[in-house]
Amino acid sequence: MRSTFHGIETARRSLVTQQVALQTTGHNVANANTAGYSRQTVNMVASRPIEALGMQSSNAPGQLGTGVEFDSIKRIRESFLDVQFRNENQNNGNYSIQVDTLEKLETIVNEPSDSGLRSVLDKFWNSWHDLSENPEDLTARKLVRETARALTDAFNQTSRQLEDLRADLSENIGVKVAQMNTSLKTISELTTQIRRIEAFGDNANDLRDQRDVLVDELSKIANIKVLDAGETYQITMGAQVLVDNGTAAVMTEEGIVASAGTDLLGGEVFGMIRSRDQFVVDYQNQLNTLVNGMVNGDVKVTIPAGSVLPDGTVLNGVTYTGANRTLASDLTVTVQGLNGLHQLGYTAQDTLKTGGPFFVSKDGGPITAGNIRISADIEADASNIASSMRTVTNGTTETVVKGNRDVAMLIAQFNDMKIDFSSVSETAITGEGTVSDFFRSVVGQLGVQTQEAQRQAENSQIVVDQVDARRQSVSGVSLDEEMANMIKFQHAYNAAARFMTTIDQVLDRIINSMGTVGR
Numbered sequence: 001m002r003s004t005f006h007g008i009e010t011a012r013r014s015l016v017t018q019q020v021a022l023q024t025t026g027h028n029v030a031n032a033n034t035a036g037y038s039r040q041t042v043n044m045v046a047s048r049p050i051e052a053l054g055m056q057s058s059n060a061p062g063q064l065g066t067g068v069e070f071d072s073i074k075r076i077r078e079s080f081l082d083v084q085f086r087n088e089n090q091n092n093g094n095y096s097i098q099v100d101t102l103e104k105l106e107t108i109v110n111e112p113s114d115s116g117l118r119s120v121l122d123k124f125w126n127s128w129h130d131l132s133e134n135p136e137d138l139t140a141r142k143l144v145r146e147t148a149r150a151l152t153d154a155f156n157q158t159s160r161q162l163e164d165l166r167a168d169l170s171e172n173i174g175v176k177v178a179q180m181n182t183s184l185k186t187i188s189e190l191t192t193q194i195r196r197i198e199a200f201g202d203n204a205n206d207l208r209d210q211r212d213v214l215v216d217e218l219s220k221i222a223n224i225k226v227l228d229a230g231e232t233y234q235i236t237m238g239a240q241v242l243v244d245n246g247t248a249a250v251m252t253e254e255g256i257v258a259s260a261g262t263d264l265l266g267g268e269v270f271g272m273i274r275s276r277d278q279f280v281v282d283y284q285n286q287l288n289t290l291v292n293g294m295v296n297g298d299v300k301v302t303i304p305a306g307s308v309l310p311d312g313t314v315l316n317g318v319t320y321t322g323a324n325r326t327l328a329s330d331l332t333v334t335v336q337g338l339n340g341l342h343q344l345g346y347t348a349q350d351t352l353k354t355g356g357p358f359f360v361s362k363d364g365g366p367i368t369a370g371n372i373r374i375s376a377d378i379e380a381d382a383s384n385i386a387s388s389m390r391t392v393t394n395g396t397t398e399t400v401v402k403g404n405r406d407v408a409m410l411i412a413q414f415n416d417m418k419i420d421f422s423s424v425s426e427t428a429i430t431g432e433g434t435v436s437d438f439f440r441s442v443v444g445q446l447g448v449q450t451q452e453a454q455r456q457a458e459n460s461q462i463v464v465d466q467v468d469a470r471r472q473s474v475s476g477v478s479l480d481e482e483m484a485n486m487i488k489f490q491h492a493y494n495a496a497a498r499f500m501t502t503i504d505q506v507l508d509r510i511i512n513s514m515g516t517v518g519r
Helices: 006-030 079-109 117-133 138-198 205-221 253-259 267-296 337-342 376-380 406-412 435-475 479-513
Strands: 040-046 068-075 225-229 232-237 240-244 298-303 313-315 318-320 331-336 359-361 372-374 391-394 397-400
Touching: 006 040, 006 068, 006 479, 068 205, 079 138, 079 205, 079 225, 079 267, 079 435, 117 138, 117 406, 117 435, 138 205, 138 232, 138 240, 138 253, 138 267, 138 372, 138 376, 205 267, 253 267, 267 337, 267 435, 298 337, 298 406, 313 331, 331 337, 337 406, 372 376
Parallel strands: none
Antiparallel strands: 040 068, 225 232, 232 240, 298 331, 313 318, 359 372, 391 397
């Protein structure tokens, strides 16, 4: 025998279930534009049936259905796509930082252009050419001094910009580490809340979405992997455990930098460390090598016959003094850069004065792009620029032939002379080349590195967008689909309500209208 009120319970369950489905649909619609939100669905199942009641055993066929109920509200999420997205996101973070750094380096180098270092260098060599045409002209000497001053200023400014870029990257590393710590702490707190809620059998869908958004952001900062298995939730970076359930590790800038290349292999932090310690430092070293090589690097020159070397000059292991100071024939020797060549000549002073170093360092140490400057003597008096290699002797008095231009001619041709840059480099830079060749190689290397980084960044961005689009197709909210679901659940709710009304009318007929005959 069936229960009289069985239909009411069946209708009630249907009303509750369809109402929950409608509320979940409304929740999805409300969060259609919420970043990281995963659409949710109500898992409806037929409630447990019962056998028709009887004294011993029912003769009714089958069992009585008891309606519908929902056993869970789940979010639609595909973990495989999450893993793909995070793996590609770390590559995108790495290459985007590299592109940004290399493009800033291109701006600093500013080549090819009419206002870069190459233009300043050309003006410096041209001023020596002008001096060689009129070595006694004071204006030409001052022009050499001014173009040299412009050259040192350009080197100093470029060096400062590189150092500022390096400092900015170091500061940004600290900012990213602080951001990592904040995210890790929040993720661990959300994990604790999720575990507490799900211990009672519920699904903490919205909290899981919030945690996944933070994990996605974290994946762009560093290469992380997520383990979400039952009671265990861990985030690792290589061998380092960043989050272990409700416990978050505290990262330090020193620790992150030390782990680069081992545990840290991707993400924005890795891109910053690599950009700072590889790209920026490399171009600082190359610029310093270019400057020091130009000033002090070994270079072969041919000194013309008739030149009178300063007393005590040592060339190729030979000391020139006394009568052998005057060269009977051309002499090919190795000198130490522009400074060494300048010191072989004589100034335009009335007294016999040899040229000193043309360039010196501000701090007295090795010459670099950051500390190069003109010597104090030349700054004070442009006539201290050496241009002549000839002297004449009247009796016991030796004076300079101021109209001679041998030194000025050699320095004017210095841009075409091959310098042994390995003689002044403490890095792996080897071989010979002109100043122009070396500078072109720096610019060319920068261009190739930037182009490659841009290619990698574009490719990684395409993959990230593609994977994210696939994630959205699975987890994202489709308003068209939700509207269709809303109508479906609305009709189901209306039908359940109509069923409840029908059962109510049947019971009213049974209770209030039956058994009243003869009254």
